[in-house]
Amino acid sequence: MRCPRVLLPVLALTLVLVAAPPAQGQGEVSRGRGFGARLLQSLVDGVQFGVIIAVTAVGLSLLFGTIHLINFAHGEFVTIGAAFAFFLNVSAAGPGWHLIPAAAAAVVFGALLGAAVDRGLWRPLRARGTGLINLFIVTIGLSLLLRHVVLVLFGARPASFAQYDIQNAIRLGAIGITPRDLTVTLLSVAVLVGVAVLLQRTRTGTAVRAVSVNRDLAEASGIDVQRVVLVVWILSGALAALGGVFYGLVEIITWDMGFKLLLLMFAGIILGGLGSAYGAMVGSLVIGIVAQVSTLWFPVDLQYAWALLVLIVILLVRPEGILGRPERTG
Amino acid sequence: MDFEVIVSDALRSGIGPIAAVYALAAMGLNLHFGYTGLLNFGQVGFMLVGAYGLAVTVVTYGGAMWLGVLGGLACAVVLALLLGVPTLRLRADYLAITTIAAGETLRLFYRSSWAEPVTGGVYGLQRFANDFYDLNPIPRGSYGVWLVSFDARDLWVLTVGWGLVAVVGALLALLVHSPWGRVVRAVRDDETAARSLGKNVYAYKMQSLVLGGVIGAVAGMLQAIQVQSVSPDTFDPAVTFFLYTLLVLGGAGRILGPVVGSILFWFLLTFLDSALRQAIEAGYVSSELISTSEVGAVRFALVGLTLILLIVFRPQGLLGNRKEMMLSER
Amino acid sequence: MSAEDVPGVASPDVGVSAEAAGRLAGTVPEPGVRKPDPLLVLDRVTRSFGGLTAVRVDHLEVQRGTITALIGPNGAGKTTLFNIVSGFDRADSGRWSFAGHPLTGRPAHRVARQGLVRTFQLTRVLARLTVRENLMLAADGQHGERLLPAVMRPLWRGQERETGRRADELIERFRLQGVRDDFAGTLSGGQRKLLEMARALMARPIMVLLDEPMAGVNPVLTQSLLRHMAELRDEGLTVCFVEHDMDVVMGVSDWVAVMADGRLVAEGPPHTIGQNPAVVDAYLGKRHDEPGTAGDPGPTGSGDARAIGDEE
Numbered sequence: 001m002r003c004p005r006v007l008l009p010v011l012a013l014t015l016v017l018v019a020a021p022p023a024q025g026q027g028e029v030s031r032g033r034g035f036g037a038r039l040l041q042s043l044v045d046g047v048q049f050g051v052i053i054a055v056t057a058v059g060l061s062l063l064f065g066t067i068h069l070i071n072f073a074h075g076e077f078v079t080i081g082a083a084f085a086f087f088l089n090v091s092a093a094g095p096g097w098h099l100i101p102a103a104a105a106a107v108v109f110g111a112l113l114g115a116a117v118d119r120g121l122w123r124p125l126r127a128r129g130t131g132l133i134n135l136f137i138v139t140i141g142l143s144l145l146l147r148h149v150v151l152v153l154f155g156a157r158p159a160s161f162a163q164y165d166i167q168n169a170i171r172l173g174a175i176g177i178t179p180r181d182l183t184v185t186l187l188s189v190a191v192l193v194g195v196a197v198l199l200q201r202t203r204t205g206t207a208v209r210a211v212s213v214n215r216d217l218a219e220a221s222g223i224d225v226q227r228v229v230l231v232v233w234i235l236s237g238a239l240a241a242l243g244g245v246f247y248g249l250v251e252i253i254t255w256d257m258g259f260k261l262l263l264l265m266f267a268g269i270i271l272g273g274l275g276s277a278y279g280a281m282v283g284s285l286v287i288g289i290v291a292q293v294s295t296l297w298f299p300v301d302l303q304y305a306w307a308l309l310v311l312i313v314i315l316l317v318r319p320e321g322i323l324g325r326p327e328r329t330g
Numbered sequence: 331m332d333f334e335v336i337v338s339d340a341l342r343s344g345i346g347p348i349a350a351v352y353a354l355a356a357m358g359l360n361l362h363f364g365y366t367g368l369l370n371f372g373q374v375g376f377m378l379v380g381a382y383g384l385a386v387t388v389v390t391y392g393g394a395m396w397l398g399v400l401g402g403l404a405c406a407v408v409l410a411l412l413l414g415v416p417t418l419r420l421r422a423d424y425l426a427i428t429t430i431a432a433g434e435t436l437r438l439f440y441r442s443s444w445a446e447p448v449t450g451g452v453y454g455l456q457r458f459a460n461d462f463y464d465l466n467p468i469p470r471g472s473y474g475v476w477l478v479s480f481d482a483r484d485l486w487v488l489t490v491g492w493g494l495v496a497v498v499g500a501l502l503a504l505l506v507h508s509p510w511g512r513v514v515r516a517v518r519d520d521e522t523a524a525r526s527l528g529k530n531v532y533a534y535k536m537q538s539l540v541l542g543g544v545i546g547a548v549a550g551m552l553q554a555i556q557v558q559s560v561s562p563d564t565f566d567p568a569v570t571f572f573l574y575t576l577l578v579l580g581g582a583g584r585i586l587g588p589v590v591g592s593i594l595f596w597f598l599l600t601f602l603d604s605a606l607r608q609a610i611e612a613g614y615v616s617s618e619l620i621s622t623s624e625v626g627a628v629r630f631a632l633v634g635l636t637l638i639l640l641i642v643f644r645p646q647g648l649l650g651n652r653k654e655m656m657l658s659e660r
Numbered sequence: 661m662s663a664e665d666v667p668g669v670a671s672p673d674v675g676v677s678a679e680a681a682g683r684l685a686g687t688v689p690e691p692g693v694r695k696p697d698p699l700l701v702l703d704r705v706t707r708s709f710g711g712l713t714a715v716r717v718d719h720l721e722v723q724r725g726t727i728t729a730l731i732g733p734n735g736a737g738k739t740t741l742f743n744i745v746s747g748f749d750r751a752d753s754g755r756w757s758f759a760g761h762p763l764t765g766r767p768a769h770r771v772a773r774q775g776l777v778r779t780f781q782l783t784r785v786l787a788r789l790t791v792r793e794n795l796m797l798a799a800d801g802q803h804g805e806r807l808l809p810a811v812m813r814p815l816w817r818g819q820e821r822e823t824g825r826r827a828d829e830l831i832e833r834f835r836l837q838g839v840r841d842d843f844a845g846t847l848s849g850g851q852r853k854l855l856e857m858a859r860a861l862m863a864r865p866i867m868v869l870l871d872e873p874m875a876g877v878n879p880v881l882t883q884s885l886l887r888h889m890a891e892l893r894d895e896g897l898t899v900c901f902v903e904h905d906m907d908v909v910m911g912v913s914d915w916v917a918v919m920a921d922g923r924l925v926a927e928g929p930p931h932t933i934g935q936n937p938a939v940v941d942a943y944l945g946k947r948h949d950e951p952g953t954a955g956d957p958g959p960t961g962s963g964d965a966r967a968i969g970d971e972e
Binding site for chain 2: 746747748767768769770772773777778779780784785786787788789793796797798800802803804805806807810811813816820843845846859860863
């Protein structure tokens with residue numbers, strides 16, 4: 001039964017590919033290369049984009065799985081990660097570190113931000129008896145606050161990191177990829193595998209999964225739920241920051257990049273199954289591919305819109321997502 | 331610093347057309363969130379389709395203005411159905427995610443080069459409300475009391491705007507105090523119970539979504555008419571969060587909540603804005619710290635902070651009943 | 661524990677109706693038996709969760725005008741069966757009908773409109789509606805519940821007044837006058853139970869399904885709820901309720917159906933059910949399809965064996 005479920009998005013994708021005739025005369029598609037080569041290239045770009053979305057989305061999904069909160073400020077965690085690394089790496093006021101230590105520091109900063117939101121906001125509000133719906137609105141407010149604080153500090157102008165900015169692509173037959181993009185993709189995959197190992201093989205990971213399945217039961221069997229929630233917030237913040245650095249590296253850093261990514265993360269998470277970490281990974285990958293492949297037929301400025309289309313189709317056809325359990329939609 | 335200017339700006343804004351626009355849009359949201367419990371995070375999407383429905387009909391297709399108004403309303407109905415059909419059978423979170431994504435995707439779609447022949451792309455459309463201004467019965471001139479004055483044009487817009495607020499408010503008051511309103515409030519409190527008593531919960535949620543969306547579209551049209559122009563970037567996702575802030579400020583689930591909220595919200599926001607600008611110009615606030623160009627961002631950040639503080643400390647707003655609010659904590 | 665400890669003898673008698681019992685007098689006490697005037701009829705209803713079969717009922721009829729108790733140990737599938745019949749859960753297979761109309765797969769609100777109204781084990785009051793509004797909500801066929809007429813008050817004002825009058829009657833009957841205009845969310849657990857029962861009646865049901873109405877309720881209120889149930893039956897309503905405590909069941913019910921492991925294992929008048937070996941097995945945790953029943957050709961022995969035979 002598992003197989004057809006995973007095939008569903010692939011089928012949907014094929015359908016899109018077959019149904020829509022390639023656009024003629026769209027500037028960016030007629031580079032004189034064959035359609036097959038362009039398809040291959042956009043698939044590679046899609047995978048690269050997809051794994052970065054996945055790095056940012058896993059934390060969001062884990063958070064939903066454990067405490068049922070949809071953190072609408074998660075996108076800002078992503079932006080803050082990139083902006084903090086930018087500050088350490090490039091900014092005139094910063095120390096001018098190399099990107100690698102700057103990125104590491106940004107991840108630590110993201111983790112601290114996650115911990116701070118848990119200790120400073122989530123936990124006290126839960127203790128006050130603030131309802132979940134109201135907490136959604138709190139995260140909306142937090143998103144608005146953080147985004148515009150970043151706008152004031154970082155400014156409205158897009159920027160890039162000091163290192164690895166311009167590179168020549170390595171050509172592998174029909175496709176080309178820069179060493180930077182290849183490294184980021186491989187690192188993202190490694191991080192995702194790392195998260196999977198953490199969830200499957202460690203005591204903490206087992207505890208996280210136990211809380212996701214049944215919080216009360218987990219608590220009754222001696223798991224410190226508060227600690228698990230803190231761990232998830234930290235993980236979520238750290239992964240968001242890392243994803244932000246990655247995205248800033250392969251694309252560009254802007255003050256609202258996180259919010260834009262958030263919509264893609266949502267699409268990926270719902271596609272994979274709300275609350276499932278692996279679902280978020282698979283779903284994000286599909287969304288990344290859809291976004292990139294769509295540019296073969298449609299203008300680039302519409303590529304994010306396709307993610308929403310996928311989201312609505314999935315909600316209509318299989319609301320629990322490809323890897324989710326039906327009970328979750330209840 | 332000139333306090334008279336600050337107070338005059340703030341008063342103008344608090345009773346001006348924009349406050350009426352936001353009051354209307356928030357009334358639709360109030361029907362969704364305050365009465366039915368629908369977490370619509372994309373009310374701005376309804377405003378957008380309303381405004382564009384009007385502008386596109388008139389400018390692109392040369393239709394009459396009344397036809398444009400009908401077009402805008404029809405677009406809102408379609409959007410509500412599109413969002414509602416897949417999500418209203420699912421838990422509240424799905425609607426929240428889908429609406430926030432839809433609002434932003436619509437903006438991207440309307441501003442894309444692909445849609446430009448119809449929507450005017452990033453430049454938008456202008457001059458479609460001449461019919462409306464031709465109807466203005468107010469003789470030319472300036473009308474004012476104390477510190478506030480409006481010219482005939484603005485006075486016409488704000489009369490119609492607040493007139494619409496009054497009509498919609500009366501209509502909603504009739505509705506929520508009818509058996510229909512009782513069912514809708516029951517759905518908000520516990521949809522399972524409502525279903526067990528023979529109420530078709532899905533249909534009521536859909537009716538509420540459509541009606542509140544249509545009210546949002548009317549608000550969007552009014553905004554477009556006021557400036558005789560639509561452009562996609564005025565429909566930023568932050569608009570919805572402004573609406574939530576003023577709704578919670580006034581009191582969700584109260585007929586006058588959005589009205590009081592909007593007036594106060596715009597008064598305070600403009601007061602702050604005007605005061606801050608003057609303080610920077612006068613050198614009371616160092617322009618190193620905040621430059622005048624950053625005042626806008628600071629304003630947004632403060633709205634976010636206000637929203638958080640309101641939900642935490644006064645979720646019932648000005649007009650709500652705290653005891654009643656605490657009963658709804660889920 | 662021995663077979664003699666199975667509860668069933670010492671229970672408060674709040675009024676078994678001679679009339680209702682009389683109608684079932686000739687009915688053979690065996691699972692799946694036909695009744696003279698069945699209101700609710702279930703046929704081969706199954707529901708499984710993952711690999712676990714929660715409900716597998718071959719045939720069950722509920723006699724009109726009686727109080728039927730559906731009992732069984734925890735996890736027997738009683739609530740799942742209620743959820744299926746009331747439209748809150750899907751069955752994997754099977755058919756069921758109510759008052760002659762097919763009800764299979766009907767959504768919950770349609771089931772309620774047909775006159776089959778349920779309550780919940782964990783009460784579900786509408787917290788931000790007043791007690792009176794909770795009741796008025798439940799009234800059926802309200803013109804003002806449709807969007808367009810809702811804004812035209814004269815169209816429903818008369819009906820609304822009538823609905824309010826009926827709500828006040830029920831408020832008095834269930835002694836909720838003191839909290840009439842309070843938000844239902846402020847009520848105590850016991851008051852919520854009463855409100856829920858009253859609200860179900862407001863919908864003018866033909867039959868009510870009460871899911872563990874006595875769970876977590878003090879003895880005084882239990883007596884009061886049982887009395888209300890008997891009164892309703894005497895007024896012609898059909899009542900079916902879930903309970904896992906057999907003591908509570910004995911005094912009030914006219915007929916008892918017993919479930920275990922998702923199956924209907926026994927049926928009969930309350931006084932016979934305690935002695936039924938299938939019930940004894942169910943309550944003692946013994947698997948009912950192991951020998952035991954085979955060696956005891958009691959009144960239900962053959963029926964039970966037939967049910968098992970059918971299922972395998």
